[in-house]
């Protein structure tokens with residue numbers, strides 16, 4: 001295994017990813033930032049300089065379990081103090097498995113200012129993938145807002161609630177196109193000519209097979225991705241091999257990664273559209289477009305056809321059936337323990353708390369503490385957060401998930417303490433949100449682990465019958481999973497990674513509004529904490545400790 005060193009500088013710069021000029025956060029001048037390329041078991045060292053002038057930062061390595069390095073998970077408030085302006089912080093961790101992963105800011109709502117990128121971990125030397133392909137490519141899908149994260153965060157946390165609304169554009173590998181002639185757009189800020197906002201081009205050689213790694217880091221949107229005239233074979237999800245299946249369009253939720261195989265076997269005399277469309281929410285966001293370019297056609301030549309329209313935004317059935325189709329690949333199945341030691345049911349609702357709109361789990365909306373849990377738990381500073389346990393379920397006999405939430409919620413910074421090495425089931429139960437008669441899709445992401453996806457269903461989870469239908473034979477392992485509108489999703493994981501780990505909705509605004517929980521396991525097994533993660537809250541000055 002090798003050591004891969006990166007020197008990154010994070011700063012604000014003016015960019016026009018969708019032709020509209022705004023301040024974005026770049027890594028070494030780019031958004032998306034540089035791709036981390038490694039082989040399994042390599043050590044990654046990122047020396048991160050915060051040049052944001054007036055803003056803290058922290059970077060999370062999404063999908064990397066951080067075994068024996070829980071302090072480098074990069075989750076502000078959970079595993080580390082924020083990195084102050086002018087400071088340099090060194091992340092050092094092992095990428096212990098091949099697959100497609102991500103990195104992104106994990107401080108406030110900073111991710112959506114553009115601080116994100118890909119991690120591609122290849123198999124160790126001499127190993128081969130179970131499916132053949134000629135070339136390997138990555139793209140990240142994202143949604144894009146013109147308002148700053150500060151305006152958005154302020155709107156969300158004001159009594160006079162101001163929702164962020166639908167994104168202005170969809171970006172494919174950092175490029176999109178906003179219509180600069182829309183009414184009310186300042187011509188000085190919107191300019192349709194910069195090369196930054198010309199569509200992303202994916203060039204292919206006729207007859208070759210491509211492994212396309214597709215990831216989503218949207219703030220809000222669920223997406224459907226397709227390449228006009230080409231089917232895709234799904235082979236990987238969140239770093240695990242999938243029993244291959246063929247699709248026309250891929251539904252992808254924020255925090256998920258997939259690999260698909262695409263054969264460049266269509267008429268090579270022209271180019272094709274690649275398109276990403278918002279689904280699950282009624283929206284006005286134009287589809288994100290890229291060019292699937294057959295070499296040697298000119299890469300900027302627009303396809304002669306109208307871009308695909310994509311599926312209807314409000315049709316949940318095909319999304320549910322894609323979720324159900326994702327199974328572990330034969331020959332690489334690691335089945336879950338047949339029974340669990342503990343079951344949590346997490347009701348997902350929107351609540352009012354003292355007049356503020358919040359998202360909650362079992363009517364408790366999460367607040368981050370000022371001293372990161374990892375430090376307060378390791379150092380026995382347990383007075384620094386609420387010690388009562390958060391609720392492990394809700395009133396599932398009487399609660400009507402189709403009715404508007406009537407009770408108020410509470411906020412808390414309490415966490416779930418898991419017995420080390422036990423098996424934990426989580427049932428995510430979706431419900432109706434406030435005011436509107438609908439239920440949203442929430443992609444839940446677990447830090448520090450993968451979980452088996454045991455099942456999905458519509459309506460209210462039935463404690464007696466639904467567990468009998470769990471897939472215990474070949475469930476896929478993932479780190480991010482959707483809970484569909486008015487549906488449930490059941491997961492199982494082993495609490496075998498000493499540390500403190502966030503589990504939250506990957507929608508930026510939802511987590512910001514409290515839609516998350518924290519698990520502690522095996523804190524006594526965590527090694528000596530590096531002082532570099534300290535310095536905030538009750539650990540002021542500790543970063544200078546010997």
Ligand code: C2O
Pocket residue numbers: 060062075104106255445447502504506
């Ligand atoms: Cu990719 Cu806690 O998030």
Ligand code: CU
Pocket residue numbers: 441442443505506507510511515
């Ligand atoms: Cu959510």
